[in-house]
Amino acid sequence: MIKRYLTLPNFLMLIVFFMCAMLSVKAVFADEDKHEHEHAGHHDEEVAHIDEDMASLNAISTAIVSSGDISKTITLYGDVTLSPEHxxxxxxxxxxxxxxxxxxxxxxxxxxxxxxxxxxxxxxxxxxxxxxxxxxxxxxxxxxxxxxxxxxxxxxxDTSTLWAELKVFPSQASLIKAKQTVILQSDDMQTRSVISQLLPNTSGEPFRIARVKFKNPDDDWFPGLLVSAQTLVDKREVNVRVPLSALQQYENKTVVFIKEGGVYKSQPVELGLQDNQFVEVLSGLNAGQQIVTENSYLIKADIEKDGAEHSH
CATH class of the missing domain: 2.40.50.100 (RNA polymerase II/Efflux pump adaptor protein, barrel-sandwich hybrid domain)
Known part of the structure:
Protein backbone atom coordinates (compact mmCIF):
# COMPACT_ATOMS: atom_id res chain seq x y z
CA MET A 1 0.00 0.00 0.00
CA ILE A 2 2.85 2.46 0.86
CA LYS A 3 4.58 1.87 -2.42
CA ARG A 4 1.26 2.46 -4.18
CA TYR A 5 0.79 6.07 -2.84
CA LEU A 6 4.40 7.30 -2.46
CA THR A 7 4.75 8.50 -6.02
CA LEU A 8 7.35 11.04 -7.11
CA PRO A 9 4.99 14.06 -7.04
CA ASN A 10 3.78 13.12 -3.57
CA PHE A 11 7.35 12.63 -2.37
CA LEU A 12 8.39 16.10 -3.66
CA MET A 13 5.36 17.72 -1.96
CA LEU A 14 6.32 16.05 1.34
CA ILE A 15 9.85 17.45 1.12
CA VAL A 16 8.57 21.00 0.41
CA PHE A 17 6.13 20.82 3.35
CA PHE A 18 8.90 19.68 5.70
CA MET A 19 11.24 22.50 4.63
CA CYS A 20 8.52 25.15 5.13
CA ALA A 21 7.82 23.81 8.61
CA MET A 22 11.50 24.03 9.55
CA LEU A 23 11.74 27.62 8.29
CA SER A 24 8.69 28.60 10.35
CA VAL A 25 10.18 27.09 13.51
CA LYS A 26 13.48 28.90 12.88
CA ALA A 27 11.68 32.20 12.37
CA VAL A 28 9.76 31.77 15.62
CA PHE A 29 12.95 31.11 17.61
CA ALA A 30 14.74 34.00 15.89
CA ASP A 31 11.87 36.36 16.78
CA GLU A 32 11.94 35.20 20.41
CA ASP A 33 15.72 35.65 20.58
CA LYS A 34 15.38 39.15 19.17
CA HIS A 35 12.68 40.03 21.71
CA GLU A 36 14.76 38.70 24.59
CA HIS A 37 17.80 40.60 23.34
CA GLU A 38 15.84 43.84 23.05
CA HIS A 39 14.36 43.32 26.51
CA ALA A 40 17.77 42.66 28.04
CA GLY A 41 19.25 45.67 26.28
CA HIS A 42 16.46 47.89 27.57
CA HIS A 43 16.85 46.63 31.12
CA ASP A 44 20.62 47.16 31.02
CA GLU A 45 20.07 50.81 30.09
CA GLU A 46 18.25 51.48 33.42
CA VAL A 47 16.90 54.82 32.28
CA ALA A 48 13.76 56.87 32.84
CA HIS A 49 12.18 59.07 30.17
CA ILE A 50 10.49 62.08 31.79
CA ASP A 51 9.60 65.26 29.88
CA GLU A 52 10.11 68.74 31.32
CA ASP A 53 6.43 69.29 32.15
CA MET A 54 6.20 66.06 34.13
CA ALA A 55 9.50 66.79 35.92
CA SER A 56 8.23 70.24 36.89
CA LEU A 57 4.88 68.84 38.05
CA ASN A 58 6.69 66.38 40.35
CA ALA A 59 9.19 69.02 41.59
CA ILE A 60 12.16 67.08 40.20
CA SER A 61 15.03 69.56 40.50
CA THR A 62 18.47 69.32 38.92
CA ALA A 63 21.80 71.10 39.33
CA ILE A 64 25.20 71.18 37.68
CA VAL A 65 27.88 69.29 39.62
CA SER A 66 30.74 71.52 40.80
CA SER A 67 33.51 71.84 43.34
CA GLY A 68 32.95 73.34 46.78
CA ASP A 69 33.66 73.23 50.49
CA ILE A 70 32.95 70.35 52.83
CA SER A 71 32.62 71.54 56.41
CA LYS A 72 33.01 69.29 59.44
CA THR A 73 31.00 70.41 62.46
CA ILE A 74 30.44 69.36 66.06
CA THR A 75 27.20 70.06 67.90
CA LEU A 76 27.52 71.68 71.31
CA TYR A 77 24.69 72.43 73.74
CA GLY A 78 24.18 75.13 76.33
CA ASP A 79 22.05 78.11 77.26
CA VAL A 80 21.81 81.88 76.83
CA THR A 81 23.11 84.23 79.53
CA LEU A 82 23.28 87.97 80.06
CA SER A 83 26.28 89.86 78.76
CA PRO A 84 28.42 90.93 81.77
CA GLU A 85 29.74 94.06 80.06
CA HIS A 86 26.18 95.10 79.17
CA ASP A 158 21.11 95.66 77.61
CA THR A 159 19.81 92.46 75.94
CA SER A 160 20.69 93.63 72.42
CA THR A 161 23.89 91.63 73.05
CA LEU A 162 23.83 88.25 74.80
CA TRP A 163 26.13 85.29 75.43
CA ALA A 164 25.72 81.58 74.86
CA GLU A 165 27.60 79.32 77.25
CA LEU A 166 28.23 75.93 75.63
CA LYS A 167 29.46 72.74 77.27
CA VAL A 168 32.60 71.18 75.75
CA PHE A 169 33.17 67.62 76.94
CA PRO A 170 36.57 65.85 76.98
CA SER A 171 35.92 63.95 73.72
CA GLN A 172 35.33 67.30 71.98
CA ALA A 173 37.93 69.45 73.73
CA SER A 174 40.82 68.84 71.29
CA LEU A 175 38.71 70.04 68.35
CA ILE A 176 37.15 73.17 69.86
CA LYS A 177 39.16 76.40 69.60
CA ALA A 178 38.57 80.11 70.07
CA LYS A 179 37.49 82.02 66.94
CA GLN A 180 35.72 79.01 65.42
CA THR A 181 32.44 79.81 63.69
CA VAL A 182 29.24 78.61 65.34
CA ILE A 183 25.61 78.64 64.26
CA LEU A 184 23.37 78.97 67.29
CA GLN A 185 19.86 77.57 67.03
CA SER A 186 16.80 77.43 69.28
CA ASP A 187 13.51 76.24 67.79
CA ASP A 188 13.15 78.19 64.53
CA MET A 189 15.65 80.93 65.48
CA GLN A 190 19.20 80.91 64.17
CA THR A 191 22.20 83.23 64.34
CA ARG A 192 25.90 83.05 63.43
CA SER A 193 28.84 84.09 65.61
CA VAL A 194 32.27 82.84 66.83
CA ILE A 195 33.64 81.34 70.02
CA SER A 196 35.03 84.25 72.02
CA GLN A 197 36.41 82.43 75.04
CA LEU A 198 37.18 78.96 76.37
CA LEU A 199 36.90 78.86 80.16
CA PRO A 200 37.31 76.20 82.84
CA ASN A 201 34.16 74.95 84.53
CA THR A 202 34.19 76.06 88.18
CA SER A 203 31.41 73.65 89.20
CA GLY A 204 33.78 70.67 89.10
CA GLU A 205 31.85 68.87 86.35
CA PRO A 206 33.89 67.34 83.48
CA PHE A 207 33.46 69.94 80.76
CA ARG A 208 34.78 73.33 79.65
CA ILE A 209 32.71 76.38 78.76
CA ALA A 210 32.82 77.88 75.26
CA ARG A 211 31.39 81.40 75.43
CA VAL A 212 29.83 82.89 72.32
CA LYS A 213 28.85 86.55 72.12
CA PHE A 214 26.04 87.38 69.69
CA LYS A 215 23.74 90.23 68.67
CA ASN A 216 20.06 90.22 69.61
CA PRO A 217 18.66 93.34 67.87
CA ASP A 218 15.04 92.15 67.76
CA ASP A 219 15.10 90.88 71.36
CA ASP A 220 13.97 87.40 70.24
CA TRP A 221 16.60 85.62 72.37
CA PHE A 222 16.57 85.78 76.15
CA PRO A 223 18.59 84.49 79.13
CA GLY A 224 17.92 80.88 80.09
CA LEU A 225 17.01 79.82 76.55
CA LEU A 226 18.42 76.39 75.65
CA VAL A 227 20.48 76.36 72.45
CA SER A 228 22.41 74.02 70.18
CA ALA A 229 25.47 75.18 68.29
CA GLN A 230 26.87 73.75 65.07
CA THR A 231 30.58 74.45 65.51
CA LEU A 232 32.83 74.49 62.45
CA VAL A 233 35.99 72.52 63.25
CA ASP A 234 37.32 71.83 59.72
CA LYS A 235 36.69 73.01 56.17
CA ARG A 236 38.27 71.91 52.91
CA GLU A 237 37.56 72.35 49.21
CA VAL A 238 36.84 69.24 47.11
CA ASN A 239 36.76 68.88 43.31
CA VAL A 240 33.31 67.28 43.11
CA ARG A 241 30.51 67.49 45.67
CA VAL A 242 26.78 66.79 45.56
CA PRO A 243 23.96 67.52 48.02
CA LEU A 244 22.93 64.64 50.26
CA SER A 245 19.43 64.86 48.78
CA ALA A 246 20.84 63.61 45.44
CA LEU A 247 21.89 60.21 46.82
CA GLN A 248 19.81 57.04 46.49
CA GLN A 249 20.41 53.35 47.18
CA TYR A 250 19.81 51.32 44.01
CA GLU A 251 20.71 47.66 43.44
CA ASN A 252 22.89 47.69 46.58
CA LYS A 253 24.88 50.68 45.36
CA THR A 254 24.94 54.38 46.21
CA VAL A 255 23.92 56.24 43.06
CA VAL A 256 22.97 59.64 41.71
CA PHE A 257 20.72 60.16 38.70
CA ILE A 258 22.25 61.95 35.74
CA LYS A 259 20.05 63.94 33.37
CA GLU A 260 20.89 63.98 29.66
CA GLY A 261 18.14 65.72 27.73
CA GLY A 262 14.89 64.09 28.81
CA VAL A 263 16.62 60.89 29.89
CA TYR A 264 17.61 60.09 33.47
CA LYS A 265 19.99 57.26 34.31
CA SER A 266 21.57 55.93 37.48
CA GLN A 267 25.28 56.41 38.11
CA PRO A 268 27.12 54.60 40.96
CA VAL A 269 29.44 56.89 42.93
CA GLU A 270 32.21 56.49 45.50
CA LEU A 271 31.91 58.98 48.36
CA GLY A 272 34.42 60.78 50.57
CA LEU A 273 34.07 63.60 53.11
CA GLN A 274 30.58 64.57 54.23
CA ASP A 275 28.94 67.36 56.20
CA ASN A 276 25.32 68.19 56.99
CA GLN A 277 24.53 69.30 53.43
CA PHE A 278 27.09 67.96 50.95
CA VAL A 279 29.26 64.93 50.30
CA GLU A 280 32.46 64.60 48.27
CA VAL A 281 32.36 62.32 45.20
CA LEU A 282 35.67 60.52 44.69
CA SER A 283 34.71 58.67 41.49
CA GLY A 284 31.77 58.09 39.16
CA LEU A 285 30.90 61.72 38.52
CA ASN A 286 32.56 64.76 36.95
CA ALA A 287 32.10 68.47 37.43
CA GLY A 288 29.75 69.90 34.81
CA GLN A 289 27.34 66.96 34.70
CA GLN A 290 23.68 67.58 35.49
CA ILE A 291 22.17 65.53 38.31
CA VAL A 292 18.84 65.28 40.10
CA THR A 293 19.03 67.03 43.48
CA GLU A 294 15.42 66.93 44.69
CA ASN A 295 12.89 64.08 44.56
CA SER A 296 15.41 61.71 43.00
CA TYR A 297 13.46 58.84 44.57
CA LEU A 298 10.83 59.37 41.84
CA ILE A 299 13.43 58.59 39.17
CA LYS A 300 14.43 55.46 41.07
CA ALA A 301 10.78 54.36 41.37
CA ASP A 302 10.20 54.92 37.64
CA ILE A 303 13.22 52.80 36.64
CA GLU A 304 12.29 50.02 39.07
CA LYS A 305 8.70 50.03 37.78
CA ASP A 306 9.89 49.82 34.18
CA GLY A 307 12.22 46.94 35.03
CA ALA A 308 9.41 45.05 36.78
CA GLU A 309 7.09 45.43 33.81
CA HIS A 310 9.69 44.06 31.37
CA SER A 311 10.47 41.10 33.59
CA HIS A 312 6.97 39.66 32.95
Missing part, protein backbone atom coordinates in the same frame (compact mmCIF):
# COMPACT_ATOMS: atom_id res chain seq x y z
CA UNK A 87 24.83 94.73 82.71
CA UNK A 88 25.12 97.42 85.38
CA UNK A 89 24.36 97.38 89.12
CA UNK A 90 23.39 100.93 90.06
CA UNK A 91 24.20 102.25 93.55
CA UNK A 92 23.90 105.61 95.31
CA UNK A 93 26.93 107.92 95.11
CA UNK A 94 26.33 109.21 98.64
CA UNK A 95 24.44 107.71 101.55
CA UNK A 96 21.04 109.28 102.10
CA UNK A 97 17.27 108.97 101.92
CA UNK A 98 15.42 108.17 98.72
CA UNK A 99 12.94 110.96 98.05
CA UNK A 100 11.52 109.68 94.78
CA UNK A 101 11.72 106.65 92.43
CA UNK A 102 10.92 107.17 88.73
CA UNK A 103 11.10 103.63 87.26
CA UNK A 104 9.69 100.22 88.01
CA UNK A 105 10.91 96.66 87.60
CA UNK A 106 10.76 95.68 83.92
CA UNK A 107 10.86 99.23 82.54
CA UNK A 108 13.02 100.06 79.54
CA UNK A 109 15.33 103.01 80.16
CA UNK A 110 17.74 105.14 78.16
CA UNK A 111 21.30 105.97 79.11
CA UNK A 112 21.28 109.08 81.34
CA UNK A 113 17.62 108.71 82.32
CA UNK A 114 16.84 109.61 85.97
CA UNK A 115 16.04 106.53 88.03
CA UNK A 116 15.67 108.01 91.52
CA UNK A 117 16.37 111.11 93.66
CA UNK A 118 18.29 110.91 96.94
CA UNK A 119 18.81 113.50 99.71
CA UNK A 120 22.43 113.27 100.88
CA UNK A 121 22.96 112.74 104.62
CA UNK A 122 26.07 114.92 104.68
CA UNK A 123 25.04 117.90 102.53
CA UNK A 124 21.25 117.57 102.76
CA UNK A 125 21.30 118.30 99.01
CA UNK A 126 19.20 116.18 96.63
CA UNK A 127 20.95 114.50 93.73
CA UNK A 128 19.73 112.19 90.93
CA UNK A 129 20.74 108.59 90.22
CA UNK A 130 20.84 108.03 86.43
CA UNK A 131 21.03 104.99 84.14
CA UNK A 132 24.64 104.26 83.02
CA UNK A 133 23.40 102.42 79.92
CA UNK A 134 20.25 101.78 77.92
CA UNK A 135 18.39 98.58 78.67
CA UNK A 136 15.79 96.95 80.88
CA UNK A 137 15.43 97.19 84.65
CA UNK A 138 15.76 93.54 85.71
CA UNK A 139 16.08 94.21 89.46
CA UNK A 140 14.81 97.06 91.70
CA UNK A 141 15.66 97.53 95.39
CA UNK A 142 14.69 101.19 95.87
CA UNK A 143 11.57 102.71 97.38
CA UNK A 144 10.80 106.27 98.42
CA UNK A 145 11.65 106.97 102.10
CA UNK A 146 14.31 104.27 102.39
CA UNK A 147 17.78 105.12 103.63
CA UNK A 148 20.51 103.77 101.37
CA UNK A 149 24.29 103.63 101.41
CA UNK A 150 26.23 101.10 99.27
CA UNK A 151 23.56 98.58 98.31
CA UNK A 152 22.45 98.01 94.74
CA UNK A 153 19.33 100.03 93.90
CA UNK A 154 18.74 98.89 90.30
CA UNK A 155 20.17 96.32 87.91
CA UNK A 156 19.96 97.29 84.26
CA UNK A 157 20.93 95.08 81.33
Missing amino acids: TSHVTARFAGRITRVYVEYGDTVKKGQVLASIESNSSLQTYNVTAPLSGSVIAKHANAGEVVSEQTLFTIT
